[in-house]
Amino acid sequence: MEPIEESVSASADLDPQIDETALLDELRTRSEQVRAIVPECLGMSVATRELGVTLTLVSTGRQAAVLDAMQYLDNGPCLEAADRGETLSFTADELLSEASWQLFSHRATGYGVASTLTLPLVVDGEVSGTVNLYATAEHAFDGHHQELADILGAWATGATTNADLSFTTLDTARQAPRVLADRALLETAVGIVMATAHVSDDEAIQRVRDAARRAGVSEVQVAEAVVASVHDHGAWPAV
Numbered sequence: 001m002e003p004i005e006e007s008v009s010a011s012a013d014l015d016p017q018i019d020e021t022a023l024l025d026e027l028r029t030r031s032e033q034v035r036a037i038v039p040e041c042l043g044m045s046v047a048t049r050e051l052g053v054t055l056t057l058v059s060t061g062r063q064a065a066v067l068d069a070m071q072y073l074d075n076g077p078c079l080e081a082a083d084r085g086e087t088l089s090f091t092a093d094e095l096l097s098e099a100s101w102q103l104f105s106h107r108a109t110g111y112g113v114a115s116t117l118t119l120p121l122v123v124d125g126e127v128s129g130t131v132n133l134y135a136t137a138e139h140a141f142d143g144h145h146q147e148l149a150d151i152l153g154a155w156a157t158g159a160t161t162n163a164d165l166s167f168t169t170l171d172t173a174r175q176a177p178r179v180l181a182d183r184a185l186l187e188t189a190v191g192i193v194m195a196t197a198h199v200s201d202d203e204a205i206q207r208v209r210d211a212a213r214r215a216g217v218s219e220v221q222v223a224e225a226v227v228a229s230v231h232d233h234g235a236w237p238a239v
Contacts (some may be wrong), residue, residue: 001031001044001057010053010176013184031057033151034133037144042112043134045169048121050128053180056173117141118163119154132169182220189223192230
């Protein structure tokens, strides 16, 4: 499998300490190891809470291209496992509830995805992200949860099936470059506030948040205004 264009772009804008070439090569290697076990697998998405992005790889065949186009016709259910993991632990029933994932289990099967497997990525007892696998055959992942979890460094016990038959993570992955650009803009604005107001990082972040809340706009819009003001006038508005 190969990463989609947006995932390639996003990988170059991740933490400077992350080697994007090595990261993509690692994802390719693991995706091929997955396909060695489940040949019907046509896609893999990795979502991380720390980076705030989703990276997606798809098979290069015609079927994946059709799937790529069709996913725009149905917004589908967004994969929320990473966000749900914010306060989740191994003892939380919600993570293990198959029923909560089944509402959409029969939708979008015409897109080429007949089964999916979602595996939590767990660090220090908390869900730090998820891996979603997509296959063209029903029950393709049955009996392989532990093998696949071992390959992906995931938690087999927390696996859920058919959570995202409409491949919504593909659309999420396309937003990764924008997510990273917004994060960089926010960090720049926070740095400006810190330098000019002589406050700590936490205080600067809180000022940006408070300004956004009071004005009824997004934090990114506040950050854009701060950065633009410095560029245009050498000063920033009170935040």
